[in-house]
Amino acid sequence: MSTPVRLIEVDIPGDGRSAGQAYGEAVRPLVLRHHDMIVRGLDPAAAREKALAVRAVTAAVAPELAAEVDGVGEGAGLTAADGWILQLRAELTGWNTAAPECSSLALVDPARPAGPIAAQNADLPPETGPLFVVLRRKPAARPALITVTPAGQLGHHGMNEAGVTVFGNFLRTGQWGTGVPRYLLTRLALGETDRHRAADAVTAVPRSGPRNLLIADDEGALDIETTPSGVGRLEPSGGVLTHTNHFLTERADQENAPPSWLRNSRARLSRLGALLAEAGVDAGPAELAGILADRDGAPDALCHHAADAPDVDIATVISTIAEIRARRLHVCAGPPDQGTYAVYDLKEAQ
Numbered sequence: 001m002s003t004p005v006r007l008i009e010v011d012i013p014g015d016g017r018s019a020g021q022a023y024g025e026a027v028r029p030l031v032l033r034h035h036d037m038i039v040r041g042l043d044p045a046a047a048r049e050k051a052l053a054v055r056a057v058t059a060a061v062a063p064e065l066a067a068e069v070d071g072v073g074e075g076a077g078l079t080a081a082d083g084w085i086l087q088l089r090a091e092l093t094g095w096n097t098a099a100p101e102c103s104s105l106a107l108v109d110p111a112r113p114a115g116p117i118a119a120q121n122a123d124l125p126p127e128t129g130p131l132f133v134v135l136r137r138k139p140a141a142r143p144a145l146i147t148v149t150p151a152g153q154l155g156h157h158g159m160n161e162a163g164v165t166v167f168g169n170f171l172r173t174g175q176w177g178t179g180v181p182r183y184l185l186t187r188l189a190l191g192e193t194d195r196h197r198a199a200d201a202v203t204a205v206p207r208s209g210p211r212n213l214l215i216a217d218d219e220g221a222l223d224i225e226t227t228p229s230g231v232g233r234l235e236p237s238g239g240v241l242t243h244t245n246h247f248l249t250e251r252a253d254q255e256n257a258p259p260s261w262l263r264n265s266r267a268r269l270s271r272l273g274a275l276l277a278e279a280g281v282d283a284g285p286a287e288l289a290g291i292l293a294d295r296d297g298a299p300d301a302l303c304h305h306a307a308d309a310p311d312v313d314i315a316t317v318i319s320t321i322a323e324i325r326a327r328r329l330h331v332c333a334g335p336p337d338q339g340t341y342a343v344y345d346l347k348e349a350q
Contacts, residue, residue: 021075031078034086065187099123106118189201195219216322329343
């Protein structure tokens, strides 16, 4: 078995601008690469104008997070507006060219002896993979947390000390606006102490675009399909909750994904359900790692390689399994069929 690749770990205490500055400075080379990747081919002035409009809306509902984002850009030697560009992607680069990205799951049957477990394959442009870091944050008045995220973002997915665990999937709709960036919704949710409060926190704010969030905690899981105009909600069925990249709630009338997208997303959802049924209610990290590494049906496989569909420029760049009651993340850098999982214990941040 190969040695797990450990991501760069950054431990940042405190709140607001100073915390963001410390984060941006700590991983400055990766932040600069991430920023260059996002703005490539864009008008920098127009990107900053859009970013600052997003900042204004976010600052009105989450001022501490807004100040933290400002600091990230400054700590990396950029501007506050550039810190906001790091929280954006499809909002700037074009949602209508995005590919189906990410498969998420949670197992929450009360009979599970170790309690709920959740997981995700994060499918993104391959050049994003080397930018991921493990960010540990200890805000003064919110739960300590750990996020697995491209450098400069406040949170792609992660877990907090209360057990709230958040994974996210792209959704395709024509509804986009000026609101809290999709990736910052993860940090909003991780500021809460249970899955219901986390979902309420996301529902309460104006949102920039569509985002699916699977939110779990010590006692269960739920899923919310968000668009700027509303939120649909899913509960587990038979102790299982799964989501890929198409709408499954009443929000489905907002769907505008092309046939190839829907084929891919539906195939992964079906395969995920079948493999979880075979694994059974007690499936743990080892069993989930095998499921997340599944290549059946490629190019519509749970574990996606860049060579499967070169035209869409997508690969599974990070795979994460969350043992929630243990407050532990297992993270594989790269496609999970080609690597092994390193373990990050949230308790190390206490």
